[in-house]
Ligand SMILES: Nc1ncnc2c1ncn2[C@@H]1O[C@H](COP(=O)(O)OP(=O)(O)OP(=O)(O)O)[C@@H](O)[C@H]1O
């Protein structure tokens with residue numbers, strides 16, 4: 451393919467998700483160009499980066515120049531920025547999607563309007579209203595800032611009424627919601643992609659294991675996968691994709707309470723619980739997101755076998771420790787910092803039993819070498 455025929459995709463955000471989008475673009479003949487407020491970002495190794503504020507119109511023009519389409523890899527971009535960009539180049543998903551999900555309260559309202567089950571929630575406006583919520587929903591409650599949280603940041607579990615004022619002081623001024631604490635069987639997610647022609651494809655439901663609010667391990671497919679579980683999750687994702695007129699990859703994070711699925715939150719982008727798809731699915735979430743936003747035919751979301759993905763937090767493990775044969779290593783090139791997602795490892799096996807054995811061995815190797823991130 452000649453240089454001239456390569457498509458250019460503009461991406462807001464240049465973290466590891468942007469980096470893996472750009473990597474997926476390479477073999478498709480798609481180039482990515484990234485805009486991000488910070489310097490020294492993971493995507494810089496594989497894509498040209500414009501470093502500028504989200505409010506810099508000149509930078510938005512540079513980002514959009516020659517691009518076929520724009521998208522985002524992070525949902526905390528100001529809606530105004532995305533709307534401005536949409537005047538220069540088509541943005542997919544549409545800016546209205548960001549507006550609908552960026553604020554946790556709006557997102558819950560969207561889910562309620564589709565009769566999709568969530569933990570009972572409320573968005574009190576003052577401390578008195580908080581007391582009423584507490585009386586109505588009971589303890590424990592999870593307090594979440596309405597905007598800007600990730601990896602469990604911007605959250606507190608409220609276990610005693612006496613802590614209410616402190617929680618209100620911490621989150622109240624910027625807006626908060628309370629959710630009832632869910633005693634789930636496990637956490638799972640479904641990733642789905644919708645193309646410009648309305649075609650929808652779903653990857654299998656996966657199980658996500660967290661520690662301190664941070665994703666540590668994804669098992670794909672979910673060990674308790676069944677056609678019924680898949681159908682229930684697909685119905686939720688399909689309703690959201692259609693309502694939002696969504697184009698691209700959407701992640702729906704779920705709490706599974708035996709047979710009941712409650713939506714925790716939705717992420718309007720490629721997602722950490724879909725990293726296994728790079729090696730474990732016919733078409734990865736990154737390739738399918740590019741395909742969808744470009745208006746190309748979607749790739750096959752079938753799983754190739756049984757995968758497990760382990761996040762590396764803090765520092766990357768030594769390859770001599772982490773990389774037994776068959777381990778796929780992804781180093782995002784980030785500076786080490788406690789708790790920071792700096793890379794991930796994926797194993798793919800032909801049976802669930804072998805996958806589980808490989809995962810156990812991988813976690814043991816990491817734990818034996820005191821890799822902080824993955825010691826459980
Ligand atoms: N209502 C709840 N009941 C029980 N656990 C919860 C609840 N809400 C959140 N959690 C736990 O905290 C984790 C992080 O919560 P949530 O997904 O809302 O936050 P986040 O900061 O947006 O995370 P991320 O961006 O990493 O997905 C969940 O995956 C779950 O383990």
Ligand SMILES: [Mg+2]
Pocket residue numbers: 703714715
């Ligand atoms: Mg989450």
